[in-house]
Amino acid sequence: MKIDYLTLFPEMYEGVLNHSIMKRAQDKGIVKFNTVNFRDFAQNKHSQVDDYPYGGGQGMVLKPEPIFNALEALEKTPETRVILMCPQGEPFTQKKAESLSKSDHIVFICGHYEGYDERIRTECVTDEISIGDYVLTGGELASMTMTDAIVRLLPDVLGNQVSHEDDSFSSGLLEHPQYTRPAEYKGYKVPDVLLSGNHAHINKWRHEQSLLRTLERRPDLLEQYPLTEEDKKFLNNNKK
Known part of the structure; x- marks a missing residue:
């Protein structure tokens, strides 16, 4: 380019x-x-x-x-x-x-x-x-x-080619919360699901957190996002 x-x-x-x-x-x-x-x-x-x-x-x-x-x-x-x-x-x-x-x-x-x-x-x-x-x-x-x-979207620019795919807005939702070591710091703990090693549960948690964060901060994005019935049920159960 x-x-x-x-x-x-x-x-x-x-x-x-x-x-x-x-x-x-x-x-x-x-x-x-x-x-x-x-x-x-x-x-x-x-x-x-x-x-x-x-x-x-x-x-x-x-x-x-x-x-x-x-x-x-x-x-x-x-x-x-x-x-x-x-x-x-x-x-x-x-x-x-x-x-x-x-x-x-x-x-x-x-x-x-x-x-x-x-x-x-x-x-x-x-x-x-x-x-x-x-x-x-x-x-x-x-x-x-x-x-x-x-x-940053061009092939081979980023070290990990798929690293931008989880960025906020790339999927249509805001990015889920991220954590790194240590697992506990000043009494604040990383969510247990992220330490479980169960990738199916981790992916589900991340998707749900993205939904929640988008609902709280940019609800307008949800108007264009293809919500599943499970997504809609989750959001309805978690509206404040």
């Missing part, structure tokens, strides 16, 4: 992309990151990338020329996903991360002003995505968050 970032602040990516899982993925040749300062593609002597909005209004709007030119300079295919980081976009979810992890080439467009010229939105992008209902100074941090979620 190759990921390009169109940004006015390429230095922001240095720490995130060169440590931990992101660095491991690069070292293995699984992913290649590239930052492009689209100010270099401005068509005026002052390298201006924004201007006042037609019709008046507050703030500045990102001009189309630098983005169009920067995108044209990239080697793309018809399958390239060009993502506009935008508070108006669809919410980023684990399902979206899984979909994007199947792409060979992703381009993030990261703005830094009041908005984008609408022609960028309508003519250049395949996806508009938001990571939450709040406003950031620019799209860089959001694109880094998405990158982490996407790249």
Whole structure:
């Protein structure tokens, strides 16, 4: 996979992309990151990338020329996903991360002003995505968050290929509680079922705990989850 970032602040990516899982993925040749300062593609002597909005209004709007030119300079295919980081976009979810992890080439467009010229939105992008209902100074941090979620799903990036399958949201439920040694600490004990060695009982306990945690913290997720009759009975018996 190759990921390009169109940004006015390429230095922001240095720490995130060169440590931990992101660095491991690069070292293995699984992913290649590239930052492009689209100010270099401005068509005026002052390298201006924004201007006042037609019709008046507050703030500045990102001009189309630098983005169009920067995108044209990239080697793309018809399958390239060009993502506009935008508070108006669809919410980023684990399902979206899984979909994007199947792409060979992703381009993030990261703005830094009041908005984008609408022609960028309508003519250049395949996806508009938001990571939450709040406003950031620019799209860089959001694109880094998405990158982490996407790249860790690529084959051979994680040490254990199935380790992400039990993560919260991957199954449609929040992850069950996890414990490790010691079995007792300051009077707090690990649940007996996890020490039993009975994997059928352990799996049942974990599934039930995922159901409970999802009910308590994100009940909206249960609306889309294919609950079995046994699941429904368990939840009804454990509602507070």
